[in-house]
């Protein structure tokens with residue numbers, strides 16, 4: 001049967017490319033649009049960390065302005081699932097992709113070798129932090145991002161993570177309670193006048209932790225609660241000196257709490273004995289999560305390390321700068337202008 005639509009004379013179609021946004025409307029330089037770093041905890045997440053071997057830079061710069069369009073294409077028909085993607089760039093890759101100027105506080109993640117535990121530093125040129133109400137949307141967006149980057153990047157870590165019961169980690173405790181919200185979260189996370197050329201950005205620390213759940217579950221619940229510093233069932237703060245919560249309550253010289261926004265998620269493969277937490281924090285100044293990590297791994301004068309580390313081993317560790325959405329829109333031009 002012949003096709004009802006004649007293809008005679010049809011021109012070959014170019015491969016599909018997502019639409020790019022119209023040139024940005026000029027905004028006050030002090031208020032660029034951030035990427036979707038803030039938002040309520042999502043039921044599903046996918047974390048991708050890739051390296052960019054020499055020669056892959058142009059492909060990467062070509063993808064970054066299209067990320068928002070890909071997110072819209074895949075997520076538009078399921079608005080209730082709130083698909084989002086945040087892209088971050090590592091310190092070495094920044095110079096190769098964009099050159100100068102560079103974000104003032106961007107540097108490689110520093111390894112912290114404590115007496116018992118080490119926060120390792122591992123490679124990573126790009127981070128994609130994809131979140132949604134459904135894992136299929138995270139999967140579809142990751143697959144499309146990697147299709148676009150094929151041949152230009154090497155995937156060094158890929159973790160599909162999930163919400164577990166009522167926002168618990170695989171140690172069984174509610175995770176994320178003390179995150180700042182609203183304006184407090186934006187103030188804690190988004191860069192501003194201190195680095196005006198990169199305002200609306202953020203610094204992301206990622207660490208993949210593997211838990212020793214057998215040793216953890218051998219502890220009585222009261223002992224677990226002392227490690228975390230909260231009750232297990234009801235999530236009430238206990239004020240235990242040396243607990244994870246106490247180690248991570250960091251004050252500045254004026255007694256103000258130094259805050260980050262955490263979006264850690266559980267992951268694992270029970271069949272492989274793998275039970276983990278993918279830790280990610282966003283901060284306006286990477287010095288804040290780095291201070292927390294120092295306290296956790298190196299301890300404080302007179303105290304030891306964070307006891308959560310006796311049951312949780314960090315197997316990755318990388319720092320990324322998450323530029324504003326406006327910066328990503330112009331990524332190709334910025335790279336070309338180098």
Ligand code: HEM
Pocket residue numbers: 169171173174175176177178179207209228230244245246248249260262277279281289290292293308312
């Ligand atoms: C094994 C990985 C980790 C697990 C399972 C974990 C779990 C938890 C839990 C259950 C809480 C208490 C509830 C809450 O406020 O969220 C908490 C609090 C917190 N954690 Fe972690 N965490 C981990 C790693 C980290 C790391 C690496 C950092 C910092 C770089 C960090 C920073 C914090 C902060 C700032 C708080 C809130 C402290 C406060 O009450 O003010 N956590 N974490």
